[in-house]
Amino acid sequence: MTDEVIIEATEDAVQRQYVYIEKVKEITAEQTSREGRQPTYDVRVFGCQMNEHDAEKIIGMLEEMGYSKASAGEQADVIVFETCCVRENAEEKIYGHLGILKPSEGDKRSIVAVTGCMMQQPQVVEKIKKSYRHVNIVFGTHNLHLFPELLYRYMSEGRRVFDIWDAGSQVVEGTPITRTEKVKAWVNIMLGCNNFCSYCIVPHVRGRERSRNKTDILEEVKRLAQGGYKEITLLGQNVNSYGNDLGLKDAFAELLYALNAIDGIERIRFMTSHPKDLSDSLIQAMKELPKLCEHLHLPFQSGSSKVLKDMNRKYTKEQYLQLIDKVREVIPDIAFTTDIIVGFPGESEEDFQDTLDVVKRVRFDMAYTFLYSKRTGTKAAEFSNQIPEKVKKERFQRLVETQNAIGAELNLKHEGLTEEVLVEGKSRHSDAMYTGRTREYKLVNFTCDEDLTGQLARVKIIRAWPFWLEGTAEPHQ
Ligand code: SAH
Ligand code: SF4
Ligand code: F3S
Numbered sequence: 001m002t003d004e005v006i007i008e009a010t011e012d013a014v015q016r017q018y019v020y021i022e023k024v025k026e027i028t029a030e031q032t033s034r035e036g037r038q039p040t041y042d043v044r045v046f047g048c049q050m051n052e053h054d055a056e057k058i059i060g061m062l063e064e065m066g067y068s069k070a071s072a073g074e075q076a077d078v079i080v081f082e083t084c085c086v087r088e089n090a091e092e093k094i095y096g097h098l099g100i101l102k103p104s105e106g107d108k109r110s111i112v113a114v115t116g117c118m119m120q121q122p123q124v125v126e127k128i129k130k131s132y133r134h135v136n137i138v139f140g141t142h143n144l145h146l147f148p149e150l151l152y153r154y155m156s157e158g159r160r161v162f163d164i165w166d167a168g169s170q171v172v173e174g175t176p177i178t179r180t181e182k183v184k185a186w187v188n189i190m191l192g193c194n195n196f197c198s199y200c201i202v203p204h205v206r207g208r209e210r211s212r213n214k215t216d217i218l219e220e221v222k223r224l225a226q227g228g229y230k231e232i233t234l235l236g237q238n239v240n241s242y243g244n245d246l247g248l249k250d251a252f253a254e255l256l257y258a259l260n261a262i263d264g265i266e267r268i269r270f271m272t273s274h275p276k277d278l279s280d281s282l283i284q285a286m287k288e289l290p291k292l293c294e295h296l297h298l299p300f301q302s303g304s305s306k307v308l309k310d311m312n313r314k315y316t317k318e319q320y321l322q323l324i325d326k327v328r329e330v331i332p333d334i335a336f337t338t339d340i341i342v343g344f345p346g347e348s349e350e351d352f353q354d355t356l357d358v359v360k361r362v363r364f365d366m367a368y369t370f371l372y373s374k375r376t377g378t379k380a381a382e383f384s385n386q387i388p389e390k391v392k393k394e395r396f397q398r399l400v401e402t403q404n405a406i407g408a409e410l411n412l413k414h415e416g417l418t419e420e421v422l423v424e425g426k427s428r429h430s431d432a433m434y435t436g437r438t439r440e441y442k443l444v445n446f447t448c449d450e451d452l453t454g455q456l457a458r459v460k461i462i463r464a465w466p467f468w469l470e471g472t473a474e475p476h477q
Pocket of ligand 1: 087373
Protein backbone atom coordinates (compact mmCIF):
# COMPACT_ATOMS: atom_id res chain seq x y z
CA MET A 1 0.00 0.00 0.00
CA THR A 2 2.38 2.69 -1.13
CA ASP A 3 1.34 6.00 -2.47
CA GLU A 4 4.40 6.55 -4.57
CA VAL A 5 2.91 5.95 -7.96
CA ILE A 6 0.26 8.41 -8.98
CA ILE A 7 -1.91 6.89 -11.65
CA GLU A 8 -3.64 9.52 -13.70
CA ALA A 9 -7.35 8.87 -14.01
CA THR A 10 -7.39 10.47 -17.41
CA GLU A 11 -10.49 11.78 -19.07
CA ASP A 12 -9.90 8.94 -21.53
CA ALA A 13 -10.46 6.38 -18.78
CA VAL A 14 -13.77 8.02 -17.88
CA GLN A 15 -14.84 8.38 -21.53
CA ARG A 16 -13.90 4.73 -22.14
CA GLN A 17 -16.45 3.71 -19.49
CA TYR A 18 -19.26 5.03 -21.67
CA VAL A 19 -18.15 2.54 -24.34
CA TYR A 20 -18.32 -0.30 -21.77
CA ILE A 21 -21.65 0.99 -20.48
CA GLU A 22 -23.00 0.58 -24.04
CA LYS A 23 -21.54 -2.93 -24.32
CA VAL A 24 -23.13 -4.09 -21.04
CA LYS A 25 -26.37 -2.38 -22.06
CA GLU A 26 -26.52 -4.61 -25.15
CA ILE A 27 -26.21 -7.66 -22.89
CA THR A 28 -28.89 -6.47 -20.46
CA ALA A 29 -31.22 -5.55 -23.35
CA GLU A 30 -30.83 -9.06 -24.75
CA GLN A 31 -31.46 -10.53 -21.28
CA THR A 32 -34.56 -8.36 -20.87
CA SER A 33 -36.11 -9.58 -24.12
CA ARG A 34 -35.15 -13.22 -23.41
CA GLU A 35 -36.45 -13.33 -19.83
CA GLY A 36 -39.22 -10.75 -20.15
CA ARG A 37 -37.84 -8.77 -17.18
CA GLN A 38 -35.13 -6.22 -16.64
CA PRO A 39 -32.07 -7.57 -14.81
CA THR A 40 -31.66 -6.18 -11.30
CA TYR A 41 -29.03 -4.86 -8.91
CA ASP A 42 -28.59 -4.79 -5.16
CA VAL A 43 -25.95 -2.44 -3.75
CA ARG A 44 -25.22 -3.01 -0.06
CA VAL A 45 -23.43 -0.21 1.74
CA PHE A 46 -21.36 -0.45 4.91
CA GLY A 47 -19.43 2.45 6.45
CA CYS A 48 -19.55 6.20 6.29
CA GLN A 49 -21.15 8.89 4.10
CA MET A 50 -18.18 8.64 1.75
CA ASN A 51 -19.28 5.06 1.00
CA GLU A 52 -22.95 6.05 0.75
CA HIS A 53 -21.91 8.57 -1.86
CA ASP A 54 -19.66 6.11 -3.72
CA ALA A 55 -22.60 3.71 -3.78
CA GLU A 56 -24.68 6.39 -5.53
CA LYS A 57 -22.05 6.33 -8.28
CA ILE A 58 -22.12 2.52 -8.53
CA ILE A 59 -25.92 2.68 -8.77
CA GLY A 60 -25.64 5.45 -11.38
CA MET A 61 -23.39 3.24 -13.51
CA LEU A 62 -25.61 0.16 -13.04
CA GLU A 63 -28.74 2.04 -14.11
CA GLU A 64 -26.95 3.41 -17.17
CA MET A 65 -26.05 -0.20 -18.01
CA GLY A 66 -29.69 -1.26 -18.00
CA TYR A 67 -30.14 -2.67 -14.49
CA SER A 68 -33.01 -1.76 -12.19
CA LYS A 69 -33.19 -1.96 -8.39
CA ALA A 70 -34.09 -5.43 -7.08
CA SER A 71 -37.20 -5.64 -4.94
CA ALA A 72 -36.87 -6.68 -1.30
CA GLY A 73 -36.14 -10.38 -0.92
CA GLU A 74 -35.32 -10.91 -4.60
CA GLN A 75 -31.83 -12.26 -5.47
CA ALA A 76 -30.39 -9.62 -7.77
CA ASP A 77 -28.45 -10.28 -10.97
CA VAL A 78 -25.62 -8.05 -9.78
CA ILE A 79 -24.84 -7.69 -6.08
CA VAL A 80 -22.29 -5.06 -5.07
CA PHE A 81 -20.79 -4.72 -1.59
CA GLU A 82 -19.46 -1.27 -0.74
CA THR A 83 -17.21 -2.19 2.21
CA CYS A 84 -15.72 -0.45 5.26
CA CYS A 85 -12.73 -1.45 7.42
CA VAL A 86 -12.60 1.35 9.98
CA ARG A 87 -13.23 -1.14 12.80
CA GLU A 88 -12.91 -4.90 13.05
CA ASN A 89 -16.64 -5.46 13.59
CA ALA A 90 -17.39 -3.71 10.26
CA GLU A 91 -15.16 -6.24 8.49
CA GLU A 92 -16.61 -9.22 10.35
CA LYS A 93 -20.12 -8.15 9.42
CA ILE A 94 -19.15 -7.96 5.75
CA TYR A 95 -17.49 -11.40 5.79
CA GLY A 96 -20.69 -12.69 7.39
CA HIS A 97 -22.89 -11.22 4.66
CA LEU A 98 -20.55 -12.48 1.94
CA GLY A 99 -20.58 -15.96 3.46
CA ILE A 100 -24.37 -16.16 3.39
CA LEU A 101 -24.26 -15.47 -0.34
CA LYS A 102 -22.36 -18.64 -1.23
CA PRO A 103 -24.48 -20.18 -3.98
CA SER A 104 -25.92 -23.53 -3.07
CA GLU A 105 -26.79 -26.02 -5.81
CA GLY A 106 -29.68 -25.02 -8.02
CA ASP A 107 -29.52 -21.45 -6.79
CA LYS A 108 -29.64 -18.68 -9.32
CA ARG A 109 -26.12 -17.31 -9.85
CA SER A 110 -25.63 -13.61 -9.29
CA ILE A 111 -22.58 -11.62 -10.27
CA VAL A 112 -21.00 -10.60 -6.97
CA ALA A 113 -18.74 -7.53 -6.93
CA VAL A 114 -16.94 -6.21 -3.85
CA THR A 115 -15.40 -2.76 -3.57
CA GLY A 116 -14.70 -0.07 -0.96
CA CYS A 117 -12.07 0.56 1.70
CA MET A 118 -11.72 -3.05 2.87
CA MET A 119 -10.49 -4.08 -0.59
CA GLN A 120 -7.51 -1.72 -0.36
CA GLN A 121 -5.94 -4.13 2.14
CA PRO A 122 -3.87 -6.88 0.44
CA GLN A 123 -4.60 -9.46 3.17
CA VAL A 124 -8.34 -9.03 2.62
CA VAL A 125 -8.04 -9.46 -1.14
CA GLU A 126 -6.04 -12.68 -0.57
CA LYS A 127 -8.75 -14.00 1.74
CA ILE A 128 -11.47 -13.21 -0.80
CA LYS A 129 -9.43 -14.89 -3.54
CA LYS A 130 -9.03 -18.07 -1.52
CA SER A 131 -12.08 -18.41 0.69
CA TYR A 132 -14.85 -16.49 -1.08
CA ARG A 133 -14.66 -18.01 -4.53
CA HIS A 134 -18.18 -16.93 -5.40
CA VAL A 135 -16.98 -13.29 -5.46
CA ASN A 136 -16.50 -12.49 -9.13
CA ILE A 137 -15.18 -8.93 -9.24
CA VAL A 138 -13.00 -7.06 -6.74
CA PHE A 139 -11.98 -3.44 -7.13
CA GLY A 140 -10.88 -0.66 -4.79
CA THR A 141 -11.61 2.91 -3.81
CA HIS A 142 -9.25 4.44 -6.38
CA ASN A 143 -10.72 2.81 -9.49
CA LEU A 144 -14.42 2.82 -8.71
CA HIS A 145 -15.08 4.66 -11.98
CA LEU A 146 -13.82 1.61 -13.93
CA PHE A 147 -16.72 -0.57 -12.77
CA PRO A 148 -18.40 -0.83 -16.23
CA GLU A 149 -15.12 -1.98 -17.77
CA LEU A 150 -14.49 -4.56 -15.04
CA LEU A 151 -18.06 -5.85 -15.19
CA TYR A 152 -17.87 -6.25 -18.95
CA ARG A 153 -14.52 -8.02 -18.64
CA TYR A 154 -16.04 -10.53 -16.25
CA MET A 155 -19.11 -11.02 -18.45
CA SER A 156 -17.10 -11.54 -21.63
CA GLU A 157 -14.22 -13.60 -20.23
CA GLY A 158 -16.00 -15.45 -17.43
CA ARG A 159 -12.89 -15.27 -15.21
CA ARG A 160 -12.69 -13.58 -11.82
CA VAL A 161 -11.51 -9.97 -12.07
CA PHE A 162 -9.26 -8.41 -9.42
CA ASP A 163 -8.23 -4.80 -10.03
CA ILE A 164 -7.05 -2.75 -7.07
CA TRP A 165 -4.93 0.36 -7.38
CA ASP A 166 -2.38 1.19 -4.69
CA ALA A 167 -2.33 4.88 -5.29
CA GLY A 168 -4.80 7.70 -5.15
CA SER A 169 -5.68 8.76 -8.65
CA GLN A 170 -6.44 12.35 -9.56
CA VAL A 171 -10.00 13.34 -8.80
CA VAL A 172 -12.31 11.68 -11.30
CA GLU A 173 -15.15 13.79 -12.68
CA GLY A 174 -18.03 12.70 -14.88
CA THR A 175 -19.06 9.35 -13.35
CA PRO A 176 -22.82 8.75 -13.65
CA ILE A 177 -24.65 9.09 -10.35
CA THR A 178 -28.10 8.16 -9.05
CA ARG A 179 -28.89 10.04 -5.86
CA THR A 180 -30.74 7.96 -3.29
CA GLU A 181 -32.39 11.01 -1.74
CA LYS A 182 -34.47 13.74 -3.34
CA VAL A 183 -34.19 16.63 -0.89
CA LYS A 184 -30.61 16.56 0.36
CA ALA A 185 -27.44 15.48 -1.41
CA TRP A 186 -23.86 14.57 -0.59
CA VAL A 187 -21.18 16.51 -2.42
CA ASN A 188 -17.57 15.34 -2.25
CA ILE A 189 -15.16 18.23 -2.02
CA MET A 190 -12.05 16.20 -1.35
CA LEU A 191 -10.82 12.64 -1.18
CA GLY A 192 -8.30 10.97 1.10
CA CYS A 193 -6.59 12.08 4.28
CA ASN A 194 -3.08 13.23 5.24
CA ASN A 195 -3.43 13.12 9.00
CA PHE A 196 -2.50 9.57 9.92
CA CYS A 197 -4.14 9.51 13.33
CA SER A 198 -2.32 6.52 14.79
CA TYR A 199 -5.46 4.36 15.19
CA CYS A 200 -6.97 5.03 11.78
CA ILE A 201 -6.91 2.95 8.61
CA VAL A 202 -8.60 5.59 6.41
CA PRO A 203 -5.43 7.28 5.04
CA HIS A 204 -4.10 3.82 4.17
CA VAL A 205 -7.16 2.86 2.16
CA ARG A 206 -8.32 6.20 0.75
CA GLY A 207 -4.91 7.70 -0.10
CA ARG A 208 -3.64 11.26 0.26
CA GLU A 209 -5.76 14.41 0.19
CA ARG A 210 -6.96 15.45 -3.23
CA SER A 211 -9.33 18.41 -3.55
CA ARG A 212 -11.84 18.81 -6.32
CA ASN A 213 -11.71 22.00 -8.35
CA LYS A 214 -13.99 24.72 -7.05
CA THR A 215 -15.63 25.13 -10.46
CA ASP A 216 -16.54 21.41 -10.61
CA ILE A 217 -18.07 21.61 -7.12
CA LEU A 218 -20.05 24.76 -7.94
CA GLU A 219 -21.31 23.23 -11.20
CA GLU A 220 -22.48 20.12 -9.35
CA VAL A 221 -24.29 22.14 -6.69
CA LYS A 222 -25.96 24.37 -9.30
CA ARG A 223 -27.25 21.25 -11.05
CA LEU A 224 -28.51 19.92 -7.71
CA ALA A 225 -30.34 23.20 -7.05
CA GLN A 226 -31.93 23.00 -10.51
CA GLY A 227 -32.97 19.42 -9.69
CA GLY A 228 -34.88 20.66 -6.62
CA TYR A 229 -32.34 19.76 -3.93
CA LYS A 230 -32.53 22.06 -0.91
CA GLU A 231 -29.67 20.85 1.27
CA ILE A 232 -26.11 19.82 0.54
CA THR A 233 -23.57 18.16 2.81
CA LEU A 234 -19.99 18.70 1.76
CA LEU A 235 -17.90 15.61 2.35
CA GLY A 236 -14.24 15.12 3.12
CA GLN A 237 -12.21 13.38 5.84
CA ASN A 238 -10.98 16.82 6.88
CA VAL A 239 -12.86 19.54 5.02
CA ASN A 240 -10.88 22.28 6.78
CA SER A 241 -7.82 21.44 4.70
CA TYR A 242 -9.76 21.72 1.42
CA GLY A 243 -7.53 23.26 -1.25
CA ASN A 244 -4.20 22.82 0.58
CA ASP A 245 -3.07 20.30 -2.04
CA LEU A 246 -3.97 22.81 -4.77
CA GLY A 247 -1.73 25.40 -3.13
CA LEU A 248 -4.70 27.50 -1.98
CA LYS A 249 -5.11 29.19 1.38
CA ASP A 250 -8.40 29.54 3.25
CA ALA A 251 -10.06 27.87 0.30
CA PHE A 252 -12.77 26.14 2.36
CA ALA A 253 -14.26 29.36 3.69
CA GLU A 254 -14.13 30.85 0.19
CA LEU A 255 -15.88 27.83 -1.22
CA LEU A 256 -18.64 28.25 1.37
CA TYR A 257 -19.23 31.87 0.38
CA ALA A 258 -19.56 30.82 -3.27
CA LEU A 259 -21.94 27.97 -2.40
CA ASN A 260 -24.07 30.22 -0.21
CA ALA A 261 -24.78 32.37 -3.28
CA ILE A 262 -26.38 29.51 -5.25
CA ASP A 263 -30.13 30.08 -5.56
CA GLY A 264 -32.36 27.20 -4.55
CA ILE A 265 -29.99 25.67 -2.01
CA GLU A 266 -31.38 26.49 1.43
CA ARG A 267 -28.97 24.70 3.74
CA ILE A 268 -25.30 23.83 3.70
CA ARG A 269 -23.62 21.31 6.00
CA PHE A 270 -20.15 19.83 6.00
CA MET A 271 -18.23 16.99 7.59
CA THR A 272 -15.73 16.22 8.98
CA SER A 273 -13.79 19.05 10.62
CA HIS A 274 -10.49 18.31 12.30
CA PRO A 275 -10.06 20.54 15.39
CA LYS A 276 -6.44 21.29 14.49
CA ASP A 277 -7.47 22.99 11.24
CA LEU A 278 -10.66 24.81 12.18
CA SER A 279 -9.84 28.31 11.02
CA ASP A 280 -11.11 31.69 12.17
CA SER A 281 -12.27 32.33 8.62
CA LEU A 282 -14.49 29.25 8.83
CA ILE A 283 -16.01 30.41 12.13
CA GLN A 284 -16.61 33.82 10.54
CA ALA A 285 -18.24 32.16 7.51
CA MET A 286 -20.53 30.20 9.83
CA LYS A 287 -21.58 33.44 11.45
CA GLU A 288 -22.10 35.39 8.24
CA LEU A 289 -23.58 32.85 5.84
CA PRO A 290 -27.30 32.34 6.38
CA LYS A 291 -27.39 28.94 4.66
CA LEU A 292 -24.68 27.37 6.83
CA CYS A 293 -26.47 25.40 9.52
CA GLU A 294 -25.80 25.93 13.23
CA HIS A 295 -24.23 22.52 13.67
CA LEU A 296 -20.61 21.49 13.88
CA HIS A 297 -19.38 17.90 13.95
CA LEU A 298 -16.04 18.18 15.70
CA PRO A 299 -14.55 14.81 16.75
CA PHE A 300 -12.35 15.03 19.84
CA GLN A 301 -11.61 11.26 20.15
CA SER A 302 -10.18 11.51 23.68
CA GLY A 303 -10.15 14.07 26.49
CA SER A 304 -6.67 13.14 27.65
CA SER A 305 -3.84 15.24 26.24
CA LYS A 306 -1.50 12.28 26.66
CA VAL A 307 -3.77 9.95 24.68
CA LEU A 308 -4.34 12.67 22.08
CA LYS A 309 -0.58 12.90 21.62
CA ASP A 310 -0.32 9.12 21.15
CA MET A 311 -3.23 9.34 18.72
CA ASN A 312 -1.30 11.97 16.71
CA ARG A 313 -4.26 14.35 16.84
CA LYS A 314 -2.10 17.48 17.26
CA TYR A 315 -4.22 19.29 19.88
CA THR A 316 -4.59 19.08 23.66
CA LYS A 317 -7.69 18.83 25.84
CA GLU A 318 -7.35 22.53 26.70
CA GLN A 319 -7.00 23.57 23.05
CA TYR A 320 -10.12 21.60 22.14
CA LEU A 321 -12.14 23.20 24.94
CA GLN A 322 -10.87 26.66 23.97
CA LEU A 323 -11.92 26.03 20.39
CA ILE A 324 -15.44 25.09 21.51
CA ASP A 325 -15.62 28.30 23.57
CA LYS A 326 -14.39 30.37 20.62
CA VAL A 327 -17.05 28.95 18.30
CA ARG A 328 -19.79 29.40 20.92
CA GLU A 329 -18.81 33.01 21.47
CA VAL A 330 -19.47 33.73 17.80
CA ILE A 331 -22.43 31.37 17.27
CA PRO A 332 -24.08 30.93 20.70
CA ASP A 333 -26.82 28.49 19.67
CA ILE A 334 -24.63 26.10 17.74
CA ALA A 335 -25.10 22.34 18.26
CA PHE A 336 -21.96 20.24 18.60
CA THR A 337 -21.66 16.57 17.77
CA THR A 338 -18.51 14.49 18.07
CA ASP A 339 -16.71 11.16 17.74
CA ILE A 340 -15.08 9.50 20.75
CA ILE A 341 -12.84 6.44 21.00
CA VAL A 342 -12.71 4.47 24.25
CA GLY A 343 -9.87 2.14 25.20
CA PHE A 344 -7.07 3.46 23.03
CA PRO A 345 -3.77 1.67 23.95
CA GLY A 346 -2.44 2.99 27.26
CA GLU A 347 -5.68 4.77 28.26
CA SER A 348 -5.76 4.85 32.08
CA GLU A 349 -8.85 5.43 34.24
CA GLU A 350 -7.57 8.98 34.72
CA ASP A 351 -7.33 9.49 30.95
CA PHE A 352 -10.87 8.19 30.60
CA GLN A 353 -12.03 10.63 33.31
CA ASP A 354 -10.67 13.41 31.08
CA THR A 355 -12.88 12.13 28.26
CA LEU A 356 -15.93 12.18 30.56
CA ASP A 357 -14.91 15.67 31.68
CA VAL A 358 -14.91 16.99 28.08
CA VAL A 359 -18.31 15.37 27.46
CA LYS A 360 -19.75 17.05 30.56
CA ARG A 361 -18.19 20.43 29.87
CA VAL A 362 -19.03 20.73 26.18
CA ARG A 363 -22.47 19.09 26.42
CA PHE A 364 -22.65 17.60 22.94
CA ASP A 365 -26.04 17.17 21.32
CA MET A 366 -24.90 13.78 20.15
CA ALA A 367 -21.76 11.66 20.16
CA TYR A 368 -20.72 8.69 18.05
CA THR A 369 -18.87 6.48 20.51
CA PHE A 370 -16.51 3.68 19.50
CA LEU A 371 -14.52 0.95 21.20
CA TYR A 372 -10.94 1.19 20.02
CA SER A 373 -10.33 -1.43 17.36
CA LYS A 374 -6.85 -2.57 16.38
CA ARG A 375 -6.28 -2.09 12.63
CA THR A 376 -3.42 -3.90 10.92
CA GLY A 377 -1.07 -1.43 9.25
CA THR A 378 -1.73 1.45 11.65
CA LYS A 379 0.83 2.69 14.16
CA ALA A 380 -1.34 2.09 17.22
CA ALA A 381 -1.72 -1.59 16.31
CA GLU A 382 1.93 -1.97 17.28
CA PHE A 383 1.54 -0.33 20.70
CA SER A 384 2.14 -2.91 23.41
CA ASN A 385 -0.24 -1.48 26.03
CA GLN A 386 -3.56 -2.58 24.49
CA ILE A 387 -6.55 -2.34 26.86
CA PRO A 388 -8.46 -5.52 27.81
CA GLU A 389 -11.89 -5.81 26.14
CA LYS A 390 -13.65 -5.97 29.52
CA VAL A 391 -12.17 -2.64 30.66
CA LYS A 392 -12.99 -1.01 27.32
CA LYS A 393 -16.60 -2.15 27.48
CA GLU A 394 -17.10 -1.00 31.05
CA ARG A 395 -15.76 2.49 30.22
CA PHE A 396 -17.82 2.57 27.05
CA GLN A 397 -20.96 1.89 29.09
CA ARG A 398 -20.21 4.78 31.47
CA LEU A 399 -19.50 7.11 28.56
CA VAL A 400 -22.72 6.23 26.75
CA GLU A 401 -24.80 6.72 29.91
CA THR A 402 -23.23 10.13 30.56
CA GLN A 403 -23.70 11.32 26.98
CA ASN A 404 -27.25 9.98 26.64
CA ALA A 405 -28.36 11.87 29.74
CA ILE A 406 -26.88 15.11 28.36
CA GLY A 407 -28.39 14.58 24.89
CA ALA A 408 -31.84 13.97 26.44
CA GLU A 409 -31.55 17.10 28.60
CA LEU A 410 -30.58 19.23 25.61
CA ASN A 411 -33.51 17.87 23.62
CA LEU A 412 -35.89 18.88 26.42
CA LYS A 413 -34.94 22.53 25.84
CA HIS A 414 -36.64 22.35 22.45
CA GLU A 415 -40.09 21.54 23.88
CA GLY A 416 -42.48 24.36 23.11
CA LEU A 417 -40.21 25.95 20.48
CA THR A 418 -41.09 26.30 16.81
CA GLU A 419 -38.29 24.96 14.60
CA GLU A 420 -37.52 25.14 10.89
CA VAL A 421 -37.56 21.58 9.52
CA LEU A 422 -36.55 20.51 6.03
CA VAL A 423 -39.16 17.86 5.26
CA GLU A 424 -37.62 14.65 3.88
CA GLY A 425 -40.81 12.60 3.52
CA LYS A 426 -42.95 10.16 5.50
CA SER A 427 -41.51 8.98 8.80
CA ARG A 428 -40.17 5.45 8.81
CA HIS A 429 -41.79 4.80 12.18
CA SER A 430 -45.30 5.93 11.46
CA ASP A 431 -47.24 6.53 8.28
CA ALA A 432 -49.15 9.31 10.00
CA MET A 433 -46.00 11.35 10.48
CA TYR A 434 -43.46 13.19 8.38
CA THR A 435 -39.77 13.41 9.13
CA GLY A 436 -36.97 15.94 8.73
CA ARG A 437 -34.16 17.73 10.51
CA THR A 438 -33.74 21.11 12.14
CA ARG A 439 -30.81 23.36 11.23
CA GLU A 440 -29.08 21.95 14.35
CA TYR A 441 -29.44 18.46 12.86
CA LYS A 442 -32.12 17.33 15.31
CA LEU A 443 -34.35 14.62 13.96
CA VAL A 444 -38.04 15.65 14.08
CA ASN A 445 -41.06 13.44 13.44
CA PHE A 446 -44.24 15.45 13.13
CA THR A 447 -47.84 15.47 12.04
CA CYS A 448 -48.93 17.66 9.17
CA ASP A 449 -52.17 18.06 7.17
CA GLU A 450 -50.37 18.33 3.84
CA ASP A 451 -47.33 16.71 2.28
CA LEU A 452 -44.56 19.31 2.50
CA THR A 453 -41.76 17.00 1.33
CA GLY A 454 -38.87 19.06 -0.02
CA GLN A 455 -40.00 22.23 1.72
CA LEU A 456 -39.04 24.07 4.87
CA ALA A 457 -41.83 23.68 7.42
CA ARG A 458 -42.40 25.44 10.73
CA VAL A 459 -42.87 22.72 13.33
CA LYS A 460 -43.93 23.24 16.93
CA ILE A 461 -42.07 20.78 19.17
CA ILE A 462 -44.56 19.16 21.53
CA ARG A 463 -42.38 16.47 23.06
CA ALA A 464 -38.66 15.73 23.35
CA TRP A 465 -37.57 12.09 23.25
CA PRO A 466 -33.96 11.11 24.08
CA PHE A 467 -32.94 10.82 20.42
CA TRP A 468 -35.57 12.78 18.49
CA LEU A 469 -38.24 15.45 18.75
CA GLU A 470 -41.97 15.11 18.19
CA GLY A 471 -43.92 17.97 16.72
CA THR A 472 -46.82 19.30 14.77
CA ALA A 473 -46.51 21.51 11.68
CA GLU A 474 -47.87 25.03 11.77
CA PRO A 475 -50.18 25.99 8.91
CA HIS A 476 -48.19 26.58 5.72
CA GLN A 477 -48.06 30.16 4.43
N1 SAH B 1 -12.15 11.83 9.11
C1 SAH B 1 -13.07 11.80 10.13
C2 SAH B 1 -13.73 10.47 10.43
C3 SAH B 1 -12.98 9.22 10.19
S1 SAH B 1 -13.61 7.68 10.66
C4 SAH B 1 -12.44 12.41 11.33
O1 SAH B 1 -11.24 12.57 11.40
O2 SAH B 1 -13.13 12.76 12.22
C5 SAH B 1 -14.93 8.03 11.79
C6 SAH B 1 -14.60 7.79 13.22
O3 SAH B 1 -14.29 6.43 13.45
C7 SAH B 1 -13.40 8.54 13.77
O4 SAH B 1 -13.68 9.86 14.07
C8 SAH B 1 -13.05 7.73 14.98
O5 SAH B 1 -13.77 8.16 16.12
C9 SAH B 1 -13.53 6.33 14.62
N2 SAH B 1 -12.41 5.42 14.39
C10 SAH B 1 -11.47 5.48 13.43
N3 SAH B 1 -10.59 4.47 13.56
C11 SAH B 1 -10.97 3.75 14.65
C12 SAH B 1 -10.47 2.61 15.31
N4 SAH B 1 -9.37 1.99 14.89
N5 SAH B 1 -11.14 2.14 16.39
C13 SAH B 1 -12.25 2.76 16.84
N6 SAH B 1 -12.77 3.84 16.26
C14 SAH B 1 -12.13 4.35 15.18
FE1 SF4 C 1 -8.71 8.99 10.20
FE2 SF4 C 1 -7.64 11.01 11.49
FE3 SF4 C 1 -7.85 11.10 8.84
FE4 SF4 C 1 -10.02 11.26 10.33
S1 SF4 C 1 -8.35 12.73 10.29
S2 SF4 C 1 -9.76 9.98 8.53
S3 SF4 C 1 -9.57 9.93 12.06
S4 SF4 C 1 -6.57 9.70 10.01
FE1 F3S D 1 -15.55 5.42 5.57
FE2 F3S D 1 -15.14 3.04 6.55
FE3 F3S D 1 -13.79 3.84 4.48
S1 F3S D 1 -15.54 4.84 7.69
S2 F3S D 1 -13.67 6.04 4.58
S3 F3S D 1 -16.00 3.51 4.60
S4 F3S D 1 -12.98 2.68 6.16
